[in-house]
Amino acid sequence: MKKTILYLVAIFATINLFAQDAVAPESIGQGTFLGKTMALRDFPLIPEAPDGKPDYRIVPHNFPVDGFITENALPVGGDPIKQSTINMALQQRNIGENFDGITAAEGGATPPDPSGAVGPNHYVNAVNVVVKVFDKSGNVLAGPTSLGNFIGDGQNSGDPIIMYDQLADRWFVSQFNTSNNGLSIAISETPDPTGAYFLYEYPLDAFPDYPHYSVWHDAYYMTANKNGGATTYALERDVMLAGGANPQILGFNLPGVIRNPNTVFSPEPAYLLGTDFDPSTPAYITYLQDDGWGAPNDHLKVWELDIDFATPANSSISAPLEIPVAPFDSFLAPFGAGELQQPGTGQRIDMITGVISYAAHYRAFEDHNSWLVTFNVDAEGDNNRAGVRWIELRNNDTDDWAVYQEGTYAPADGNSRFMGSGAIDAQGNIGLAFNIGGAD
Numbered sequence: 001m002k003k004t005i006l007y008l009v010a011i012f013a014t015i016n017l018f019a020q021d022a023v024a025p026e027s028i029g030q031g032t033f034l035g036k037t038m039a040l041r042d043f044p045l046i047p048e049a050p051d052g053k054p055d056y057r058i059v060p061h062n063f064p065v066d067g068f069i070t071e072n073a074l075p076v077g078g079d080p081i082k083q084s085t086i087n088m089a090l091q092q093r094n095i096g097e098n099f100d101g102i103t104a105a106e107g108g109a110t111p112p113d114p115s116g117a118v119g120p121n122h123y124v125n126a127v128n129v130v131v132k133v134f135d136k137s138g139n140v141l142a143g144p145t146s147l148g149n150f151i152g153d154g155q156n157s158g159d160p161i162i163m164y165d166q167l168a169d170r171w172f173v174s175q176f177n178t179s180n181n182g183l184s185i186a187i188s189e190t191p192d193p194t195g196a197y198f199l200y201e202y203p204l205d206a207f208p209d210y211p212h213y214s215v216w217h218d219a220y221y222m223t224a225n226k227n228g229g230a231t232t233y234a235l236e237r238d239v240m241l242a243g244g245a246n247p248q249i250l251g252f253n254l255p256g257v258i259r260n261p262n263t264v265f266s267p268e269p270a271y272l273l274g275t276d277f278d279p280s281t282p283a284y285i286t287y288l289q290d291d292g293w294g295a296p297n298d299h300l301k302v303w304e305l306d307i308d309f310a311t312p313a314n315s316s317i318s319a320p321l322e323i324p325v326a327p328f329d330s331f332l333a334p335f336g337a338g339e340l341q342q343p344g345t346g347q348r349i350d351m352i353t354g355v356i357s358y359a360a361h362y363r364a365f366e367d368h369n370s371w372l373v374t375f376n377v378d379a380e381g382d383n384n385r386a387g388v389r390w391i392e393l394r395n396n397d398t399d400d401w402a403v404y405q406e407g408t409y410a411p412a413d414g415n416s417r418f419m420g421s422g423a424i425d426a427q428g429n430i431g432l433a434f435n436i437g438g439a440d
Helices: 147-151 237-241
Strands: 002-006 027-030 032-036 115-118 122-127 130-135 140-146 161-165 170-177 182-188 197-203 209-215 220-225 232-235 248-252 268-272 283-289 299-306 321-324 340-342 345-349 360-364 369-378 386-395 402-409 416-424 430-437
Touching: 122 161, 122 170, 130 147, 140 147, 147 170, 147 182, 147 197, 161 209, 170 197, 170 209, 182 237, 209 268, 220 268, 220 283, 232 299, 283 369, 299 386, 321 402, 340 416, 340 430, 360 416, 369 416, 386 430
Parallel strands: 115 161, 268 360, 386 416
Antiparallel strands: 002 430, 027 248, 032 197, 115 122, 122 130, 130 140, 161 170, 170 182, 182 197, 209 220, 220 232, 232 248, 268 283, 283 299, 299 321, 340 345, 360 369, 369 386, 386 402, 416 430
């Protein structure tokens, strides 16, 4: 994966504030504590395939990407704020460490859906059906281990997510469970990711496809591509960290959301960076709204979640704050057709249309809060090249979220940039990582 550091010109925009009418939870439930595992480092290892080619299992998708609802949507003629050149004056940094994660011979599913997180001393990596732990020099400390044997009931269902909870110095490992439309989640007992984990299971009312989680000070938050019931959840983090019984899970729908039935539904929770936060700060969820879906204009919506696990019925989600942004086209190509060219074949890759990329990172500063949102866009308006739209939102104690700066990173070299994710360091610098590909 190539990386770039961005120092970009600010573009200011106004906001429309909706009345923040609170809506109660759609559902109030509990997870089940399944017990504590043995140490991950003691689980049986997966033998490497003798010929380097494992027996792949296809993980089914639930992404019906067929097209837009509204024709002639903006922008016309390509993205209006694309950065078409690479600024060579930017400070260049060398990669500190570069080592293989889980290899194809160890993994056993396609697509692999890789996920990983880094802590002070470790890197934990997972793909569909496999988990593995490294130190930060690439030495293997645990695994490769079957994800299903580790946190499932023997099932390797897929879509793993790894998080490092920096506030608690603990590790979070999850996959969905196709047998009960649920979530299987493991929380490390200690800061050592090779040790024992507390196991939890959360059966839901519909299959939670494409789950995206975040670390927040009062809960773990999650969104999912569900076709029924709630789509946004708050999980009782404190109970899970303690290995307690019956942690609560509160489910919400997003008031006023415009949902495109022709693509995967993937709002994104704010994901806390660093350890500074105001304990009174609510959780936030954002989602892009494209005029090609029938929205009146291209914009972001932001919802606030106020959670009360002591009296769950007092919890609420706000009406959305609507934030105009520069016009974008989040539709890339119909599912199966693909937009991204590959070397040596006519087969193209789908780059995921109409989703906020994981994760949407948030950092608190002394005089403001920054929240970085990224998603794929059509750079040229012809479904032939993608770029990464990045948006830095800011708020403070008196002002609501508004666009501080935004851009679309799409150098005109014939290649696509896609599935990007951004982060903000303690000095306010933005780093953008992304995949890159093209015919060569």
